[in-house]
Amino acid sequence: DTGVSQDPRHKITKRGQNVTFRCDPISEHNRLYWYRQTLGQGPEFLTYFQNEAQLEKSRLLSDRFSAERPKGSFSTLEIQRTEQGDSAMYLCASSLAAGGSSPLHFGNGTRLTVT
Amino acid sequence: AQRVTQPEKLLSVFKGAPVELKCNYSYSGSPELFWYVQYSRQRLQLLLRHISRESIKGFTADLNKGETSFHLKKPFAQEEDSAMYYCALSATGFQKLVFGTGTRLLVSP
Numbered sequence: 111d112t113g114v115s116q117d118p119r120h121k122i123t124k125r126g127q128n129v130t131f132r133c134d135p136i137s138e139h140n141r142l143y144w145y146r147q148t149l150g151q152g153p154e155f156l157t158y159f160q161n162e163a164q165l166e167k168s169r170l171l172s173d174r175f176s177a178e179r180p181k182g183s184f185s186t187l188e189i190q191r192t193e194q195g196d197s198a199m200y201l202c203a204s205s206l207a208a209g210g211s212s213p214l215h216f217g218n219g220t221r222l223t224v225t
Numbered sequence: 226a227q228r229v230t231q232p233e234k235l236l237s238v239f240k241g242a243p244v245e246l247k248c249n250y251s252y253s254g255s256p257e258l259f260w261y262v263q264y265s266r267q268r269l270q271l272l273l274r275h276i277s278r279e280s281i282k283g284f285t286a287d288l289n290k291g292e293t294s295f296h297l298k299k300p301f302a303q304e305e306d307s308a309m310y311y312c313a314l315s316a317t318g319f320q321k322l323v324f325g326t327g328t329r330l331l332v333s334p
Contacts, residue, residue, distance in 0.1 A: 150234075153324045155323070158320060205320070215270075215271075
């Protein structure tokens, strides 16, 4: 499968713990996005990278959230001191920047449950 | 601010009936509009985009700037069309997508 890969698929953690998710984009894609989706809602934009540069962050991304893409390939999303409100599906997507917008290819997501 | 509205949470039709999933948007510039679909147990995937002006799996969508709408249509629904459909907008020069809340389409035999 050469699509976007996310790990883990599910994560259950206790409130206050830190969690880290990984995303491996499609290899030739230079843009990588993180979205969050809660029940009954569409995906909400969190942040995106072009190569290793983080170009935009949503106001949804509090100080407890940090994302990296150190070598312009895979990315990690860390949530520190998790809260119950962080429970959601975290989606990663990638695209190829080729002038103008290009379609996003999504991974299967990581479902986070904070107890 | 960009906003996408999908007024119907659930649309239930019988096989062979026409389908129209509504999408309205709010954006002052020239947006790019997309429909994404998520079948059961599958990842979110692009169905179609307005600039392509193509029909995918029998679905079409026309951008109506006057009504700020991008409704998704299919003349004869099939059971395999049952899925969650999301309308999304990308503002000019930007890359992030703003999604609507989605409409679940249920096609019954």
